[in-house]
Amino acid sequence: MEERMQIAEEERNEETAEQAAISDRKVPAGRRKKIVIAIGAVALALVCFFGGWFARYYSLDAGLRRFIWAKSMIDSHYYQDLDDDALYDEIMGVLESRLDPYSCYFTAEEYDKLLAEKDGKKTGVGIVLTEEDGVARLYSVVGNSPAEEAGLKKGMYVTAWYGADGAELRGSGSELETFIGAQEAEFALACGFRKDGGDARKFTLTKRTYLATYCAYADGEGAFAFRGAERAALTSVDGADVFRSLNAKTAYIRIAEFNGSAADEFAALLSLMKERGRSDLILDLRGNGGGYLDVLGSIASRLLRNAEGSKPDVLTAKEKDGSRTVYRASSNEYSAFFGADSVVTVLADSLTASASECLIGALLDYGTVGYENIWLRRETDDSPARTYGKGIMQSNFSGSGGTMKLTVATVHWPLSDRCIQGVGISESDGAHALTADYYDETDAFLSAVIGQIG
Numbered sequence: 001m002e003e004r005m006q007i008a009e010e011e012r013n014e015e016t017a018e019q020a021a022i023s024d025r026k027v028p029a030g031r032r033k034k035i036v037i038a039i040g041a042v043a044l045a046l047v048c049f050f051g052g053w054f055a056r057y058y059s060l061d062a063g064l065r066r067f068i069w070a071k072s073m074i075d076s077h078y079y080q081d082l083d084d085d086a087l088y089d090e091i092m093g094v095l096e097s098r099l100d101p102y103s104c105y106f107t108a109e110e111y112d113k114l115l116a117e118k119d120g121k122k123t124g125v126g127i128v129l130t131e132e133d134g135v136a137r138l139y140s141v142v143g144n145s146p147a148e149e150a151g152l153k154k155g156m157y158v159t160a161w162y163g164a165d166g167a168e169l170r171g172s173g174s175e176l177e178t179f180i181g182a183q184e185a186e187f188a189l190a191c192g193f194r195k196d197g198g199d200a201r202k203f204t205l206t207k208r209t210y211l212a213t214y215c216a217y218a219d220g221e222g223a224f225a226f227r228g229a230e231r232a233a234l235t236s237v238d239g240a241d242v243f244r245s246l247n248a249k250t251a252y253i254r255i256a257e258f259n260g261s262a263a264d265e266f267a268a269l270l271s272l273m274k275e276r277g278r279s280d281l282i283l284d285l286r287g288n289g290g291g292y293l294d295v296l297g298s299i300a301s302r303l304l305r306n307a308e309g310s311k312p313d314v315l316t317a318k319e320k321d322g323s324r325t326v327y328r329a330s331s332n333e334y335s336a337f338f339g340a341d342s343v344v345t346v347l348a349d350s351l352t353a354s355a356s357e358c359l360i361g362a363l364l365d366y367g368t369v370g371y372e373n374i375w376l377r378r379e380t381d382d383s384p385a386r387t388y389g390k391g392i393m394q395s396n397f398s399g400s401g402g403t404m405k406l407t408v409a410t411v412h413w414p415l416s417d418r419c420i421q422g423v424g425i426s427e428s429d430g431a432h433a434l435t436a437d438y439y440d441e442t443d444a445f446l447s448a449v450i451g452q453i454g
Contacts, residue, residue: 102394103406111396111403118292120212120260125180125205127152131173135159135195137438140287143213143256144227150203152191154287155439159197160190183207193441215265218243218252219278226265234268242447247454251278255299258291258355263298270302270337279339282449284347286377290354290390293327300359301329302337303344305368312366315358316417317393317409325409334368344369345453347446348425349377353388357420360387361413371430375449378435384426385433391421 060068074082092105106114116122126145130137136158141147158176161169164185171179180187185206192200213226216237223239226232243252251273255262273281283303293315300314311328318324338344346360346369363369376385395408412419427433432452436445 136173214262254284288356313414365415374431386426387424389424
């Protein structure tokens with residue numbers, strides 16, 4: 001026992017002596033300084049990292065900290081693994097449900113598609129559907145699309161559809177959307193302007209990528225639109241009979257959206273109007289749900305009668321912190337296309353919204369039109385005649401692999417500072433109102449306006 005204790009004591013003494021020998025070795029002063037600096041740098045980095053993490057964590061509101069804690073407990077202790085992708089998708093869905101209808105989240109793929117569509121590149125057949133009494137109806141037909149090429153017209157009812165096997169199918173608008181989305185080969189739609197299908201005929205369609213166009217022109221002697229696969233060019237097309245009643249100094253231009261190449265198309269059509277000796281304009285904004293501010297600024301630059309300066313104000317955006325952003329026209333060229341006596345008439349309806357309402361506001365503020373020059377379509381005799389009433393704007397914020405589109409400001413007209421959110425431009429402002437069907441084969445609303453203005 002005493003021998004074992006002595007051996008242990010000797011081993012400890014030897015170990016102590018070895019440690020003393022090691023500690024007695026000289027380390028150069030410069031190297032000691034570098035070691036101290038390196039250790040200090042690592043320590044500082046760790047302090048900054050954890051300090052920054054804790055600062056970020058405790059800067060979050062209590063609800064987010066509670067969620068992070070709960071999620072970490074589940075990941076560590078719950079007896080099954082959660083599907084995190086499904087969880088976060090569901091959370092994003094709940095978050096979106098608390099926002100207004102114009103704010104939403106886009107995945108990277110969805111946002112890339114949105115940017116491509118801003119340039120006019122679309123894939124599909126080119127129709128937007130609505131539903132009336134359980135029957136699908138064409139809310140719009142995109143310019144230069146397979147649907148327009150096939151002869152489909154806005155306002156037509158879709159009473160049946162046929163797949164590659166030729167079997168006839170019927171159903172709701174949502175069922176039709178699902179059917180079209182699943183088609184990879186040629187298919188057909190039975191369409192006509194009678195809800196019972198009495199005048200329906202088959203239109204054959206195939207989905208493809210196409211270059212969407214947004215403006216069209218007509219006068220008493222002809223009609224023009226933009227057509228082409230790779231590059232859309234101004235092309236003579238068949239015009240509706242209604243345009244034959246236009247007087248010799250009036251032209252008609254429709255703008256479907258403030259999107260894609262709409263600004264360039266509009267400029268080209270105004271030049272065409274001037275070449276053909278027209279000085280009055282019917283500007284059709286029915287069904288125009290708006291679009292991009294740069295397109296609005298370019299179109300407005302040719303329509304502001306009494307505006308001063310090279311780039312007149314078109315609208316002001318006011319954010320919740322009180323900041324204001326003024327958006328301006330790209331130029332001031334009214335006199336290049338219109339004279340002192342020119343009359344501009346605007347057509348609108350309950351689907352005229354956002355940027356198209358901003359344009360009407362600018363035209364009113366700068367004296368291009370008065371309310372007496374605005375004609376509103378009323379769906380029934382006892383329904384209100386007004387535009388949609390969207391006086392707010394959205395911006396996109398990209399990060400973390402996706403993009404949030406958020407409503408960020410109210411929108412105000414350039415001179416009067418009026419905001420039409422939830423109100424719109426209405427018959428009570430002094431605009432005219434006419435009752436007409438959504439869109440019928442003869443466009444009775446347009447015919448009535450042309451008859452009124454002469």
